[in-house]
Amino acid sequence: MSGLVTNGSVLLTRFVSRFNGCTKRLSSHFTYFPDNGKPIEGETTKMNMMQAINSALEITLKTDDSAVLFGEDVAFGGVFRCALGLQDKFGKERVFNTPLCEQGIAGFGIGLATAGATAIAEIQFADYIFPAFDQLVNEAAKARYRSASQFECGALTVRAPCGAVGHGGLYHSQSPEAFFSHAPGLKVVVPRGPISAKGLLLSCIRERDPCVFLEPKILYRSATEEVPDVDYTIPLGKAQVLREGDAATLVGWGTQVHVLLEVAEMARTNLGLACDVIDLQSILPWDEETVCNSVKKTGRALIAHEAPLTSGFGAELAATIQEECFLHLEAPVARVAGWDTPFPHVFEPFYLPDKWRCYQALVDLVRY
Amino acid sequence: MALRNGVSFLRLLTLRQSARLLTTHTRPELQNGGKLAEFPGAKAPYVTEMRFLDETSYDPIPIYRVLDNSGEVIDRNEEPNIDNDSLVNIYKTMAQLSQMDKILYESQRQGRISFYMTNYGEEGVQVGSAAALQPQDLVFAQYREVGVILYRGMTVTELVNQCYGNHEDPGKGRAMPVHYGSKQHNIVSISSPLATQMPQAVGAAYAFKRQANNDRVVICYFGEGAASEGDAFAALNFAATLDAPVVFLCRNNGYAISTPSSEQYRGDGIAARGPALGITTLRVDGTDTLAVYNAVKKARAFALENNKPVLVEAMNYRVGHHSTSDDSTAYRSVEEIEKWTKDESPIQKLKLYLERKGLWSDEEDKAWLKESRDNVVKTMQDAEKKQKPHWKEMLEEVYHDMPPRLQKQMQQMEQHLKKYKEHYPLNQYQSD
Numbered sequence: 001m002s003g004l005v006t007n008g009s010v011l012l013t014r015f016v017s018r019f020n021g022c023t024k025r026l027s028s029h030f031t032y033f034p035d036n037g038k039p040i041e042g043e044t045t046k047m048n049m050m051q052a053i054n055s056a057l058e059i060t061l062k063t064d065d066s067a068v069l070f071g072e073d074v075a076f077g078g079v080f081r082c083a084l085g086l087q088d089k090f091g092k093e094r095v096f097n098t099p100l101c102e103q104g105i106a107g108f109g110i111g112l113a114t115a116g117a118t119a120i121a122e123i124q125f126a127d128y129i130f131p132a133f134d135q136l137v138n139e140a141a142k143a144r145y146r147s148a149s150q151f152e153c154g155a156l157t158v159r160a161p162c163g164a165v166g167h168g169g170l171y172h173s174q175s176p177e178a179f180f181s182h183a184p185g186l187k188v189v190v191p192r193g194p195i196s197a198k199g200l201l202l203s204c205i206r207e208r209d210p211c212v213f214l215e216p217k218i219l220y221r222s223a224t225e226e227v228p229d230v231d232y233t234i235p236l237g238k239a240q241v242l243r244e245g246d247a248a249t250l251v252g253w254g255t256q257v258h259v260l261l262e263v264a265e266m267a268r269t270n271l272g273l274a275c276d277v278i279d280l281q282s283i284l285p286w287d288e289e290t291v292c293n294s295v296k297k298t299g300r301a302l303i304a305h306e307a308p309l310t311s312g313f314g315a316e317l318a319a320t321i322q323e324e325c326f327l328h329l330e331a332p333v334a335r336v337a338g339w340d341t342p343f344p345h346v347f348e349p350f351y352l353p354d355k356w357r358c359y360q361a362l363v364d365l366v367r368y
Numbered sequence: 369m370a371l372r373n374g375v376s377f378l379r380l381l382t383l384r385q386s387a388r389l390l391t392t393h394t395r396p397e398l399q400n401g402g403k404l405a406e407f408p409g410a411k412a413p414y415v416t417e418m419r420f421l422d423e424t425s426y427d428p429i430p431i432y433r434v435l436d437n438s439g440e441v442i443d444r445n446e447e448p449n450i451d452n453d454s455l456v457n458i459y460k461t462m463a464q465l466s467q468m469d470k471i472l473y474e475s476q477r478q479g480r481i482s483f484y485m486t487n488y489g490e491e492g493v494q495v496g497s498a499a500a501l502q503p504q505d506l507v508f509a510q511y512r513e514v515g516v517i518l519y520r521g522m523t524v525t526e527l528v529n530q531c532y533g534n535h536e537d538p539g540k541g542r543a544m545p546v547h548y549g550s551k552q553h554n555i556v557s558i559s560s561p562l563a564t565q566m567p568q569a570v571g572a573a574y575a576f577k578r579q580a581n582n583d584r585v586v587i588c589y590f591g592e593g594a595a596s597e598g599d600a601f602a603a604l605n606f607a608a609t610l611d612a613p614v615v616f617l618c619r620n621n622g623y624a625i626s627t628p629s630s631e632q633y634r635g636d637g638i639a640a641r642g643p644a645l646g647i648t649t650l651r652v653d654g655t656d657t658l659a660v661y662n663a664v665k666k667a668r669a670f671a672l673e674n675n676k677p678v679l680v681e682a683m684n685y686r687v688g689h690h691s692t693s694d695d696s697t698a699y700r701s702v703e704e705i706e707k708w709t710k711d712e713s714p715i716q717k718l719k720l721y722l723e724r725k726g727l728w729s730d731e732e733d734k735a736w737l738k739e740s741r742d743n744v745v746k747t748m749q750d751a752e753k754k755q756k757p758h759w760k761e762m763l764e765e766v767y768h769d770m771p772p773r774l775q776k777q778m779q780q781m782e783q784h785l786k787k788y789k790e791h792y793p794l795n796q797y798q799s800d
Binding site for chain 1: 538542557574761
């Protein structure tokens with residue numbers, strides 16, 4: 001897994017960061033590190049993350065007659081174009097708009113799944129998933145448990161664009177994964193790019209448990225990779241080690257993985273240190289084994305996420321690392337996260353746990 | 369729910385205060401030659417007369433009934449064609465339910481089960497609607513629909529086991545009493561959060577609609593209090609726009625715990641919301657089992673044939689307390705309760721109807737009440753002796769496969785119980 005991300009992306013990196021520096025709006029606080037690894041043999045096509053998600057949805061609609069795709073503005077392709085062309089291919093009964101009501105979308109999806117259909121619901125922004133919180137936490141998560149498996153809604157997948165986008169302000173930037181990580185019965189998944197998005201989304205759709213699939217929206221167009229054309233899945237509940245080293249373990253998910261990959265490069269260049277970089281991928285249930293094995297090897301852990309620090313999912317990771325790796329730890333577990341404020345508009349560059357904040361935390365960690 | 373026009377204006381003039389009528393109730397002159405305006409959001413003509421509408425602008429939706437309160441059929445054409453065995457079965461289920469309620473309510477008072485909710489006064493809505501459905505129709509219930517569940521064929525034994533949470537409870541003792549469910553009988557497991565089942569029912573109906581040669585509808589029960597939840601609006605609107613074959617059955621029993629319906633809404637009940645959302649709607653006398661039967665039978669046929677929702681509001685009175693945690697005399701009078709217990713009891717009305725038809729007698733009634741009472745008592749005695757499920761069931765079925773972290777927690781609890789077993793009621797639970 002360690003060779004998954006190319007080292008040769010430095011050139012592209014420089015180009016992208018120069019380009020971004022010229023743009024007027026702040027649109028990128030990170031450099032994208034494309035995957036080089038192939039999860040499956042066969043033909044590939046260059047796709048951005050939106051196209052990779054579209055490909056996963058198309059495969060599902062083609063292979064599963066019961067599958068339906070719905071949400072606000074899905075019919076014309078979705079406001080992020082993830083459902084582009086699907087209504088033309090599969091009909092209005094299978095790809096359709098709902099009224100503008102998130103609790104209805106989630107409840108409707110649970111009902112479809114209860115009756116045996118594959119339900120792929122879209123919440124337009126993760127910021128607007130909270131009206132559906134009751135349906136997801138009290139209903140979807142508990143359906144199998146409370147009925148002792150007589151009923152379940154495992155065929156439900158709720159997709160929602162999440163994360164910072166440069167100018168999203170309070171309600172187009174949130175990362176709500178920690179809220180859902182406290183709901184036994186749900187699976188919560190965040191991809192880091194096109195290849196992982198397609199494989200993880202197909203896993204979520206076929207998983208026997210209800211899944212919340214959070215798509216970092218800034219990657220929809222900015223991330224491009226050679227994505228396998230065929231059907232493939234990436235296992236849920238498993239983290240991926242993207243880089244290997246012995247100086248520290250850097251853990252993140254979604255866009256933040258790319259920030260940490262750059263921080264690992266900065267540490268190699270500036271400090272001559274090699275770090276483990278782990279993409280957690282699944283927030284719930286999460287891969288304790290991979291994370292703790294890495295920390296036992298390196299003795300140091302840095303966790304970074306865009307969501308606010310207090311009760312962010314980093315807290316869960318830090319507590320578990322402390323519990324499982326106590327004798328191996330050479331320094332306190334470091335958490336670099338969004339500040340404990342709502343997500344601000346013009347202050348986004350100061351809000352995000354960018355590479356400089358993560359780098360300094362890593363320097364402090366290795367010098368402790 | 370006809371918008372009052374000039375004709376009804378004249379009719380109502382004699383009935384209503386003139387002050388109210390002066391401000392409304394005349395058909396305004398239409399502009400644009402009566403042609404509709406071209407806004408995409410509504411198909412309507414222009415007018416120059418400014419007229420606000422309110423809850424008095426429409427006639428109240430009438431209440432459909434078949435029987436009067438002496439069990440006499442009012443209009444012979446409306447008498448449903450139900451065979452004698454089924455009629456007796458409907459009655460017996462209602463009476464059985466009432467007996468079960470009595471005994472389980474008492475058993476909660478004695479501390480033998482933790483919680484209970486009775487169905488008094490609403491037996492007619494429950495069993496009348498259940499009889500009008502097909503066994504393959506999927507039921508989403510709120511919690512006060514045990515008559516539906518009994519009529520569907522879940523046994524008193526299964527229900528009592530659920531209340532005791534013993535190892536024969538189909539839900540493995542995880543949920544509070546009265547949260548029944550049965551895959552076999554197409555009754556989706558009940559959950560406490562109100563109205564959450566409503567948009568779910570729409571989704572299930574949509575899935576049925578997509579199946580070839582579909583012969584299933586979904587029926588979704590809810591109280592008038594639950595209808596105030598956002599999920600209720602979501603469900604009605606989704607059902608209408610997505611053309612789902614679902615029958616919404618609202619049990620309007622006048623109270624949501626202590627809150628009277630006058631504090632729940634200001635419009636013409638729940639039924640008035642149906643046409644406003646484009647849903648075919650009927651209001652029915654919920655104490656009249658035959659009227660409910662007719663209404664749901666027709667609603668089912670309409671929903672299936674047209675792939676469209678139907679809303680039925682059954683007017684009722686919650687004769688019992690809200691639950692065993694509630695004393696309803698704290699917020700309503702005993703006289704009010706009495707009226708609905710005596711004159712408007714659905715069980716009594718149906719019994720009188722059956723007697724008129726020569727299908728039932730006092731002797732048979734006494735024998736049946738005794739038989740059903742004895743059945744419940746014996747079932748309870750058995751249920752009490754049964755052990756609760758193994759404690760490990762607490763950690764099972766959260767997911768399809770148990771995640772490693774949960775496996776670890778199970779081991780932790782196992783180790784803990786080895787050391788501290790005397791501090792836990794393990795003898796009441798099944799063991800390895």
